[in-house]
Amino acid sequence: MSHSAAAPVTGAPALPTIPFRxxxxxxxxxxxxxxxxxxxxxxxxxxxxxxxxxxxxxxxxDARHLLGYPCH
Amino acid sequence: xxxRAFLVRGLLAGLLAGLAAFLVANVVGEPHxxxxxxxxxxxxxxPGGSHSHGEESAGHSHTHSSxxxxxxxxxxxxxxxWGLLTGSVAVGVALGGLVALVAAGTLGRIGxxxxxQSTALVALIGFVAAALVPxxxxxxxxxxxxxADTIGERTALYFGFLLLSVGAAVLAxxxxxxxxxxxxxxxxxxxxxxxxxxxxxxxxxxxAPVSELGDFPADTLWSFRxxxxxxxxxxxxxxxxxxxxxxxxxxxRETAVAQRRELAASL
Ligand SMILES: [Zn+2]
Numbered sequence: 001m002s003h004s005a006a007a008p009v010t011g012a013p014a015l016p017t018i019p020f021r022x023x024x025x026x027x028x029x030x031x032x033x034x035x036x037x038x039x040x041x042x043x044x045x046x047x048x049x050x051x052x053x054x055x056x057x058x059x060x061x062d063a064r065h066l067l068g069y070p071c072h
Numbered sequence: 073x074x075x076r077a078f079l080v081r082g083l084l085a086g087l088l089a090g091l092a093a094f095l096v097a098n099v100v101g102e103p104h105x106x107x108x109x110x111x112x113x114x115x116x117x118x119p120g121g122s123h124s125h126g127e128e129s130a131g132h133s134h135t136h137s138s139x140x141x142x143x144x145x146x147x148x149x150x151x152x153x154w155g156l157l158t159g160s161v162a163v164g165v166a167l168g169g170l171v172a173l174v175a176a177g178t179l180g181r182i183g184x185x186x187x188x189q190s191t192a193l194v195a196l197i198g199f200v201a202a203a204l205v206p207x208x209x210x211x212x213x214x215x216x217x218x219x220a221d222t223i224g225e226r227t228a229l230y231f232g233f234l235l236l237s238v239g240a241a242v243l244a245x246x247x248x249x250x251x252x253x254x255x256x257x258x259x260x261x262x263x264x265x266x267x268x269x270x271x272x273x274x275x276x277x278x279x280a281p282v283s284e285l286g287d288f289p290a291d292t293l294w295s296f297r298x299x300x301x302x303x304x305x306x307x308x309x310x311x312x313x314x315x316x317x318x319x320x321x322x323x324x325r326e327t328a329v330a331q332r333r334e335l336a337a338s339l
Binding site: 016018020023030031033034038041042058059071072 | 073074075076078079093097101102105145146150151152154155156158159160162163165166167169170173176177179180181184185186187203206207210211212213214215218220223224226227228230231299300301303304307323326
């Protein structure tokens with residue numbers, strides 16, 4: 001492998017990219033997990049209740065107020 | 073550089089951002105939360121909805137008029153410490169992972185920006201679109217403000233506006249990148265920002281206002297909202313700075329390895 005042939009015309013090193021195909025499973029899995037975590041802190045047992053009750057709402061209550069989410 | 077490397081760094085940066093946000097929220101925000109609850113309990117302000125609260129020491133809780141009678145009590149001591157910590161860290165870690173994966177997707181795709189630069193840009197746009205702009209339309213409210221009967225409507229409005237703002241930011245960023253190739257960086261960036269502002273300003277005018285303040289004292293409200301904004305700014309600021317630093321180091325390490333390999337191959 002010749003190093004001179006791999007260098008781009010400008011001389012700057014090529015920027016790395018991550019193929020979307022490689023990224024997709026990570027984005028899907030963590031997109032769901034992350035959204036779920038934010039849902040439990042921000043909205044659960046207020047407008048929507050999964051599971052029913054008030055335990056989660058009461059426990060994260062102050063975070064919900066101070067992070068700017070509608071609470072009650 | 074791969075998706076896993078970004079996610080791990082995002083989770084770490086998010087964890088520390090959540091801890092920092094907790095510290096700010098606890099020190100700067102909690103006095104105003106306590107003041108609001110004291111006002112609520114003394115009946116000095118007339119909240120719109122029907123709330124029931126335990127004794128001063130028992131905790132701050134709400135029963136919704138349409139909801140269950142069973143109220144899970146958490147003491148104020150727990151709410152303002154462990155509860156606040158749980159919520160801040162959970163949101164921090166989640167945001168950290170999400171921002172890192174978006175940064176991974178934009179890697180090498182935003183003009184000639186270096187990995188650390190595109191990561192910093194993603195965090196900055198994330199703060200504006202997911203925290204600052206939603207806050208300007210629907211600012212945070214302390215306990216005692218808000219009618220329990222409208223929580224469904226207010227939740228839908230807040231998250232509807234949040235999603236719209238984030239969606240507009242993604243689209244505007246894409247438009248800016250494409251325009252940049254044709255009219256240059258300056259024109260592309262200005263057009264992208266203008267497009268985003270146009271969408272969120274029209275949306276802010278269309279989305280229903282929420283005004284359930286009643287006679288809540290303005291100084292406590294202002295202090296609470298300032299503390300809330302400081303908490304959000306800390307969360308996103310620490311997340312952005314740490315993730316940018318971690319990505320920068322990762323890139324430097326991989327570049328060094330590649331250079332050594334190239335040098336070895338040329339010998
Ligand atoms: Zn509340």
